[in-house]
Amino acid sequence: MSDRSWRELYEEVARAKGGRREKLLEELKLRLIREVAGSEIPKLKEWISQLSSVVEQLSAALGVKGAVYPKELRSFVEDPEAHLRKKLFIYAHDLARGRLGPEEFYAKACAAVKTSLMTNGRALYQSWVYAALVLHMARRGFRLVYPDDLHLHLERSGRQRTGAIPPNAVLSDGYRALSLFLEAPRPVGWEDSGDLARVWKLYTALRPDMLAYGGRVLNIVVRDGEPPVLRPGVIVECKELEDWYKRARELKGPLASPLSAEEWRERWISGLYAGLADVLNIKVSEVAAKLKERRGLRLRDPQIAILYKRFYEPREMVLVSRAPVPGEVKSQLEREGIRVIDGVGFNIEALAAVADILEEEAGIESGRVDFVELTPRARELLRAAILAAKERGLGGAPPEIVERALEALLQLLSSRQQAEQRAHA
Structure with a gap:
C-alpha cells in the first residue's frame, strides 16, 4: 500500500475506471480510517483480546464452546478495519460518482467511523464485564444450565420473537440459580396493532x-x-x-410524546413524569412541556443511571467504570443507593464485589441438581441420544434423557446379575 493520503487517492479515483477504481476506493477508505481512528483501533483490538481471554477461561471453567456475538459486534471483533470499511461503502461510491464532494464525504465518513467505534467500544466493555462476572460465578461452583448449547450468548436481540424475553444465561450451583439478561427489556414479536399496543412498553422501556x-x-x-x-x-x-x-444522551423511549390516539401509552408515560422531574430537579410541568414537543430529553449519564434505579427499584444497583470516577460523581450516585466500582480496567479480580452481590441474589432452586462433569465422548453420546429421542417423538430435556439412560443401565445390570445368579444356582 502506498503512503498517499485519502485526498491524494481521491484525485486518482476520479480518473480511474472499473476494477482499478474499486481497488483505489478500498485503499482510500482504509487511509481515511487510519487517519481518523489510528489510535483507537489498536486500543479496541486490545479490548477484543481481553474479551477473548475471558471467553477462553470460561471454556476451561464451564466448558463453554465459544461466544455468540451480535451481528455488528461479531463483524467488528473479526476485523475492526474491515468492519469500518463496510460503513463507508455507500459514501465512498457516492464520492466516486460525484454525488458527494470530498469535504462532505469526509464529514459523513468521520461521523460513521466515530459512531461505530463508540458503539463497538461500549459493546466490547459491557461484554467483557458480563463474561468476567460469569467467570467469577463459575469459580464459585456455578454452572451454565441455560441455554444448553454451551455458548456464551452476548447477543442483545433476536431471541425474543416468540413474545417472551429469555435470559442470556442461567447459572446454577445445584442449590441456587441466577438468571442474567443483557440490555433488557427488549422488544418482543407482534403481529397486529393490538399486539403492538400490548408490547409497546418494551420498545420504549429504559434499558440498563x-x-x-x-x-x-x-x-x-x-x-x-x-x-x-x-x-x-x-x-x-x-x-x-x-x-x-x-456525556449526555437524548433519552427518548418512554419519555417520547404520546400519540393522541393511544391513551394507554399516555397513562404509562405520565407515571414517569414525577420521577424524572425529581432526578432533574425541575418541575413536572417543564418535563411535560418538553415531551409535548415530541423530542427526547438530554440527560447526563449519572442522571440516567439514577433514573434506572428509581424506575426499576432493584435490590442492588452497581455501576462498573473502567476508569476512576471523580469523588463528587461517585457521591451523587452512592446517595441514590448505587454502588460504584471504578478503576476496574480489565482486572477480573476487581469485579469480585459485584460477583458477591450476584451470588447473594441467587435464588434457591426448586429442585436440587447435582453436576457431573462429562467427558467429550459422553457429551457426544448425550447429544446423539437427544437427537434420537426427538426423531422418535420422545422429546425430553437432557436431564430427563440422562435419567432414562441411567434407569436403563440399572435394569440391564440387574438383569445380568439375576442371570448370573441363576447360572450358578
Missing part, C-alpha cells in the same frame, strides 16, 4: 446494561405491567469511557 434475577427466570415480560418486566434483583451498568459522567 444487565439485569439479574434470583432463580431460574426464563421470561421477564409482564403483560400490562408497570414496568413491563419483572422487577430485577440487581442492575449492573457498565461505563467504558474515561469521561462518561460528562
Whole structure:
C-alpha cells in the first residue's frame, strides 16, 4: 500500500475506471480510517483480546464452546478495519460518482467511523464485564444450565420473537440459580396493532446494561405491567469511557410524546413524569412541556443511571467504570443507593464485589441438581441420544434423557446379575 493520503487517492479515483477504481476506493477508505481512528483501533483490538481471554477461561471453567456475538459486534471483533470499511461503502461510491464532494464525504465518513467505534467500544466493555462476572460465578461452583448449547450468548436481540424475553444465561450451583439478561427489556414479536399496543412498553422501556434475577427466570415480560418486566434483583451498568459522567444522551423511549390516539401509552408515560422531574430537579410541568414537543430529553449519564434505579427499584444497583470516577460523581450516585466500582480496567479480580452481590441474589432452586462433569465422548453420546429421542417423538430435556439412560443401565445390570445368579444356582 502506498503512503498517499485519502485526498491524494481521491484525485486518482476520479480518473480511474472499473476494477482499478474499486481497488483505489478500498485503499482510500482504509487511509481515511487510519487517519481518523489510528489510535483507537489498536486500543479496541486490545479490548477484543481481553474479551477473548475471558471467553477462553470460561471454556476451561464451564466448558463453554465459544461466544455468540451480535451481528455488528461479531463483524467488528473479526476485523475492526474491515468492519469500518463496510460503513463507508455507500459514501465512498457516492464520492466516486460525484454525488458527494470530498469535504462532505469526509464529514459523513468521520461521523460513521466515530459512531461505530463508540458503539463497538461500549459493546466490547459491557461484554467483557458480563463474561468476567460469569467467570467469577463459575469459580464459585456455578454452572451454565441455560441455554444448553454451551455458548456464551452476548447477543442483545433476536431471541425474543416468540413474545417472551429469555435470559442470556442461567447459572446454577445445584442449590441456587441466577438468571442474567443483557440490555433488557427488549422488544418482543407482534403481529397486529393490538399486539403492538400490548408490547409497546418494551420498545420504549429504559434499558440498563444487565439485569439479574434470583432463580431460574426464563421470561421477564409482564403483560400490562408497570414496568413491563419483572422487577430485577440487581442492575449492573457498565461505563467504558474515561469521561462518561460528562456525556449526555437524548433519552427518548418512554419519555417520547404520546400519540393522541393511544391513551394507554399516555397513562404509562405520565407515571414517569414525577420521577424524572425529581432526578432533574425541575418541575413536572417543564418535563411535560418538553415531551409535548415530541423530542427526547438530554440527560447526563449519572442522571440516567439514577433514573434506572428509581424506575426499576432493584435490590442492588452497581455501576462498573473502567476508569476512576471523580469523588463528587461517585457521591451523587452512592446517595441514590448505587454502588460504584471504578478503576476496574480489565482486572477480573476487581469485579469480585459485584460477583458477591450476584451470588447473594441467587435464588434457591426448586429442585436440587447435582453436576457431573462429562467427558467429550459422553457429551457426544448425550447429544446423539437427544437427537434420537426427538426423531422418535420422545422429546425430553437432557436431564430427563440422562435419567432414562441411567434407569436403563440399572435394569440391564440387574438383569445380568439375576442371570448370573441363576447360572450358578
